[in-house]
Amino acid sequence: MYLPRLVAGRDFAAQMVAAALGDVTGDHITVDCSELLSGSASFAAGLVEAILIGGAAAKLTLSNAPDTFARYVTEAARDLSVTAKFDLRSSDPQLAAG
Secondary structure (H helix, E strand, O other), X not given: OEOOOEEOOHHHHHHHHHHHHOOOOOOEEEEEOOOOOEEOXXXXXXXXXXXXXXXXXXXXXXXOOOHHHHHHHHHHHXXXXXXXXXXXXXXXXXXXXX
């Protein structure tokens, strides 16, 4: 799944996941953020929730994310207790270490 340049809001995250991915149960989902310029913390939380909690995906990998958005998604994974199912592909070793 690819994110557009700007993303915000939990509802938008849930709508994007449903439209782009459909049923993700047991799947390994990669979200490519190479085009993303700005994403809100609420979108990040909604993305994690829609894929790993509601969607029951086995794994979520975030790649090419801007540092701030990568932090938001990492924090959301921690807050939702799904860090074991989350992987961050980052050029920043501190972010990748979680």
